[in-house]
Amino acid sequence: MAPIEAVEGAKPLLRVLLANPRGFCAGVERAIETVERALATHGAPVYVRHEIVHNARVCDELRAKGAIFVEDLSEVPESSVVIFSAHGVPRRVEEEAEAAGHAVIDATCPLVARVHLGARRYVAEGRQVILIGHREHVEVQGTLGQVDADMIVVGSVDEVEALDLPPSTPVAYVTQTTLSVGDTQGIIEAIRARFPDTMGPETRDICYATQNRQQAVREIAGEVDLFLIIGARNSSNSNRLVEIATAEGVAAHLVPDAGSFEPAWLEGVHAVGISAGASAPESIVDDVLKRLAEHRNLALEQREGMRENITFKLPREVDGRVTRRRLAG
Ligand code: SF4
Numbered sequence: 476m477a478p479i480e481a482v483e484g485a486k487p488l489l490r491v492l493l494a495n496p497r498g499f500c501a502g503v504e505r506a507i508e509t510v511e512r513a514l515a516t517h518g519a520p521v522y523v524r525h526e527i528v529h530n531a532r533v534c535d536e537l538r539a540k541g542a543i544f545v546e547d548l549s550e551v552p553e554s555s556v557v558i559f560s561a562h563g564v565p566r567r568v569e570e571e572a573e574a575a576g577h578a579v580i581d582a583t584c585p586l587v588a589r590v591h592l593g594a595r596r597y598v599a600e601g602r603q604v605i606l607i608g609h610r611e612h613v614e615v616q617g618t619l620g621q622v623d624a625d626m627i628v629v630g631s632v633d634e635v636e637a638l639d640l641p642p643s644t645p646v647a648y649v650t651q652t653t654l655s656v657g658d659t660q661g662i663i664e665a666i667r668a669r670f671p672d673t674m675g676p677e678t679r680d681i682c683y684a685t686q687n688r689q690q691a692v693r694e695i696a697g698e699v700d701l702f703l704i705i706g707a708r709n710s711s712n713s714n715r716l717v718e719i720a721t722a723e724g725v726a727a728h729l730v731p732d733a734g735s736f737e738p739a740w741l742e743g744v745h746a747v748g749i750s751a752g753a754s755a756p757e758s759i760v761d762d763v764l765k766r767l768a769e770h771r772n773l774a775l776e777q778r779e780g781m782r783e784n785i786t787f788k789l790p791r792e793v794d795g796r797v798t799r800r801r802l803a804g
Pocket of ligand 1 (some may be wrong): 503
């Protein structure tokens, strides 16, 4: 693909391959718009349990408009407007909110809610549900708390091997939405090998946005000497993108903001790939490109990737359809 922009000057040239799709997914769009509409409808403050999405800039912008982020509903005055983040919440949080008389707006991504439903269905069928994911992640905590049964969390093949269950146990698996496709496949195979009576979703619960961003990184990795992934340190899908680039043999760094970029990374580098996690705004990609341009003349190439045309209906409390104005790529 021909460069779309080249900057003349004395600095050495740097090819910059921009992965597509990158950045905001439909669930993140929906969650941000939910907070904005709640503020417009109810006025400030509205309280958001947990970061609405895992990105400091997004949260700072909403904070400036009147959103207050809390980790625990005990921090929220009675009868407030409370929004649940895109990652979902355990049932006990829903019950706490109801008991405190809060007006709740649930911005749980519909793809996360679908995992909750799937897990409940498997429990109703009498199966031991195995949740593949990272135990401490807020989405996993929410999923565990949405099902009235003890689920087992596994994050690796070794953890599957160590499970203390008879091989005849009817099991089912569900997965966190933001895992590595390849790692998860290996874990699913290990579960199926240990437990012949295993059920799971036809396609993994890993969401379309996670899969598309991972594929886009893989496609570029062979052409670059360095990969920069724009995303927050606590963003699961962004961290997976770093791992995927690394697994493809490319040096890769997570870049939460332009200030995190280190010029030394460019030593000996002729081509850099850039992507962004599903919660990272395009404005941070722009900031990082400006930092790169301080050191090199940039030849930017937008890579064509899977086109995404998914939108989610907003929570009924704020009504309407999600706009596409923030979608990247
Ligand atoms: Fe939903 Fe996937 Fe976006 Fe998470 S990454 S908010 S599951 S679309």
